[in-house]
Amino acid sequence: xxxxxxxxxxxxxxxxxVMCYIAEGRSGACDRxxxxxxxxxxxxxxTILENRENTDANVVPFLEREWDGDIVAGxxxxxxxxxxxxxxxxxxxxxxxxxxxxxxxxxxxxxxxGIFSYCGVKLKIDTDRHLGDExxxxxxxxxxxxxxxxxxxxxxxxSLGGVHHLTGGSKKEGRITCSTMLALCNGETADLTIDGxxxxxxxxxxxxxINGALEERMRVGCGSAxxxxxxxxWKDLVDEVVVVDDHITGVMSExxxxxxxxxxxxGIKINGRRSTPGRYFxxxxxxxxxxGTNLTDPLAIISKFDAKTARPGLSxxxxxxxxxxxxxxxxxDELLPVQQDMPDRLLPSVRRIEENCEPALTxxxxxxxxxxxxxSGVTEHPVGLTRSVQNSLTYVSCGGAPVYTWPGxxxxxxTDVTRLPQNAFGYVPTPALVAPLEFTMRADxxxxxxxxxxxxxxxxxxxxxxxxxxxxxxxxxxxxxxxSSGNPWPAGPDNYPWRKANx
Numbered sequence: 462x463x464x465x466x467x468x469x470x471x472x473x474x475x476x477x478x479v480m481c482y483i484a485e486g487r488s489g490a491c492d493r494x495x496x497x498x499x500x501x502x503x504x505x506x507x508t509i510l511e512n513r514e515n516t517d518a519n520v521v522p523f524l525e526r527e528w529d530g531d532i533v534a535g536x537x538x539x540x541x542x543x544x545x546x547x548x549x550x551x552x553x554x555x556x557x558x559x560x561x562x563x564x565x566x567x568x569x570x571x572x573x574x575g576i577f578s579y580c581g582v583k584l585k586i587d588t589d590r591h592l593g594d595e596x597x598x599x600x601x602x603x604x605x606x607x608x609x610x611x612x613x614x615x616x617x618x619x620s621l622g623g624v625h626h627l628t629g630g631s632k633k634e635g636r637i638t639c640s641t642m643l644a645l646c647n648g649e650t651a652d653l654t655i656d657g658x659x660x661x662x663x664x665x666x667x668x669x670x671i672n673g674a675l676e677e678r679m680r681v682g683c684g685s686a687x688x689x690x691x692x693x694x695w696k697d698l699v700d701e702v703v704v705v706d707d708h709i710t711g712v713m714s715e716x717x718x719x720x721x722x723x724x725x726x727x728g729i730k731i732n733g734r735r736s737t738p739g740r741y742f743x744x745x746x747x748x749x750x751x752x753g754t755n756l757t758d759p760l761a762i763i764s765k766f767d768a769k770t771a772r773p774g775l776s777x778x779x780x781x782x783x784x785x786x787x788x789x790x791x792x793x794d795e796l797l798p799v800q801q802d803m804p805d806r807l808l809p810s811v812r813r814i815e816e817n818c819e820p821a822l823t824x825x826x827x828x829x830x831x832x833x834x835x836x837s838g839v840t841e842h843p844v845g846l847t848r849s850v851q852n853s854l855t856y857v858s859c860g861g862a863p864v865y866t867w868p869g870x871x872x873x874x875x876t877d878v879t880r881l882p883q884n885a886f887g888y889v890p891t892p893a894l895v896a897p898l899e900f901t902m903r904a905d906x907x908x909x910x911x912x913x914x915x916x917x918x919x920x921x922x923x924x925x926x927x928x929x930x931x932x933x934x935x936x937x938x939x940x941x942x943x944x945s946s947g948n949p950w951p952a953g954p955d956n957y958p959w960r961k962a963n964x
Contacts, residue, residue: 472496476547476934477576477889491889494934501934508543508882508897509924510861510944510951539944539951540923541861542572542897543885546934548838549576554913554931555838560904561920563952567904569917570951571839578893580829581622582642583875585613586661586669587679587821589782591707591747591755592617593658600654604637605630609655612708615680615782619653621645627892639892645825646878646886646894659749665825666879672749678818680782684711684752685740687782690817691810692718698806701727701777705762705786707745707753715739728770729777732762752781759788766796778807784814824877827859827886829896831872839900845910846900847872854906856956860885860897862948882942901951903959 471482474494481489488495488504495502538561546556557572586592592609593599599607599619607621626638644651650664662670669676681687684706692713695702702713713719714727716739733744744762748755756762759779766775773794780787789807790798803811836843849855850872857864857872862880867873878886887895908914916929926936944950954960 472499472501474501474934475550476501477549477893478891479889491887491895493887493889493895497935497937502937503544503546503934504937505544505884505887506938506940507545507926507936508541508860508885509939509941510539510541510882511941512537512539512944512950537950538920538924539861539899540570540572540920541858541882541885542574542899543860543882544936544939545572545574545897546928546932546936547574547576547895548834551834551837553838554916554929556928556932557923558913558917558929559920559923560917561952564954568901568952569904569907569912570899570901571907571912572897572899572923573835573838574887574895575829575831575835575898576889576891576893576895577829578627578891579624579832580627580642580827580894580896581607581620582645582878583826583828584619584621584645584663585824585826586617586619586663587615587819587823588617588669588671588676589615589680589707589753590617590671590676590749591658591753592619592661592671593655594747597658598656600656601641601651602637604634606634606638606641606653609658614683622894635892636890639888639890639894642827642894643886643888646827646896647884648878663823663825665823667823668821669823676821678783678785678815679821680706680752681784681814681817682782683709684782685709685716687711687780687814688713688716688739689718691813692716692722692724694810694813695778695807696722696724698810699778699789700725700775701729703729703731703759703762703777703779704782705744705752705754705756705759705779706782707747708742709736710741710744710752710762712739712741726770727775727777728767730764730767732764751786752783759786760790760798763798766792768796771796778810780811780814782814783818784811787811825879826875827878827894827896828873828875829894831857831874831898835898836872840907840911840913842911849902849906849910850900853956853958855900855902856951858899858901858951861899861944861951880945880948899951901956903957 474481483496555571555573559570597609598605610618622642627635653661684704687704688711704711733741745754750756775792777790789803836846839846859876860881864874864876
């Protein structure tokens with residue numbers, strides 16, 4: 462940091478490319494750093510994971526009193542990168558390079574907040590409703606921030622962000638893309654619209670709202686799978702079952718499940734492309750009606766009944782893959798289906814479909830590529846870190862949460878944002894997201910890949926808030942949080958092949 466000529470009350474922050482001049486008592490454009498009596502202060506507290514329940518999560522100031530030892534440094538304490546600061550500019554070692562001992566093994570954790578222009582979020586929205594065509598544009602506040610991707614089993618997928626939306630369009634597009642991703646990664650709501658499709662309100666770990674209606678259930682399966690799962694329960698209760706589905710509509714009397722248990726043919730004829738017996742594609746256009754189709758009347762998919770097989774009084778249950786829609790029909794003398802009240806004998810089976818549906822959720826995965834500043838903050842030989850990660854010698858975590866590292870070149874990772882502590886993500890107005898990242902490995906492996914050994918500090922000192930000489934900022938405070946019960950401990954034995962080989 463430096464003072465502006467003629468304005469000694471301002472200091473310069475070089476924690477991101479914006480390089481703000483910050484006046485006394487004010488914060489920079491990212492709201493992450495501030496000027497406190499001429500010192501550059503990281504405002505968000507350093508987050509310490511403790512591998513125990515009921516951890517006191519109160520923020521403890523570093524600047525107002527000495528450390529009182531309420532957090533005990535040891536194998537069950539882990540310094541995350543949340544609030545730690547960044548390696549930017551790239552030449553600096555990471556703000557924390559922490560030495561610890563775990564089960565008699567000397568370990569090193571390199572801790573840094575990464576600035577990611579090459580990042581995005583992947584949304585999995587549990588619904589059988591049609592949200593938009595593949596490649597349809599997704600907008601926030603009118604700006605294009607992503608697109609619809611594939612439809613998966615009971616879910617619709619969106620891809621938001623990425624470098625082209627962050628930096629390749631207008632300033633407003635980049636700003637809105639960044640702010641929307643930040644909200645989603647920090648567990649807040651986001652309002653989205655899809656060109657030619659739905660309006661959404663989404664939040665990680667919560668049910669989506671689609672066109673103003675809260676989604677309740679994820680479908681139990683496609684139409685064919687639903688027929689297979691419940692065939693035996695419908696036997697002798699109804700003559701025909703049609704499970705309406707945008708992807709694969711199932712017809713009981715033709716389906717192999719029905720054939721195996723002795724279901725009699727009904728002579729039903731279905732509009733759509735027959736795939737295999739009892740399985741029909743393209744029975745209707747995608748939509749928000751029955752089974753993710755545009756149907757409000759399910760009879761639209763029935764062509765006719767073969768008079769050689771069908772008979773008056775033949776009973777038909779039509780139901781969707783969530784049980785949200787269901788109707789009962791009987792054939793009249795002209796072999797035309799006429800809707801009747803749902804018989805009591807069939808109500809339990811419809812409810813059973815509903816009961817076997819999982820709650821609808823929105824899943825948010827943060828995805829990024831760890832490049833220059835991150836790798837050089839770990840080692841002077843950046844490709845060595847990539848190879849160490851690929852060989853599982855280095856365990857990568859994001860705010861203490863596990864990540865999936867993609868195969869192939871580079872360090873491209875994804876993490877479920879609900880597994881991180883609250884408010885783990887930040888931003889810089891370049892625009893880019895700021896995400897925590899930790900690399901944990903044996904000290905010998907760190908030395909072998911050319912790590913910054915001269916900057917290693919003991920765990921106890923890191924917890925006290927002492928930073929390495931490479932840092933030009935102070936820490937405002939720290940908070941202790943319990944590790945999520947579903948997260949592996951970052952230094953745990955199951956994370957490293959050498960531990961598994963030497964229990």
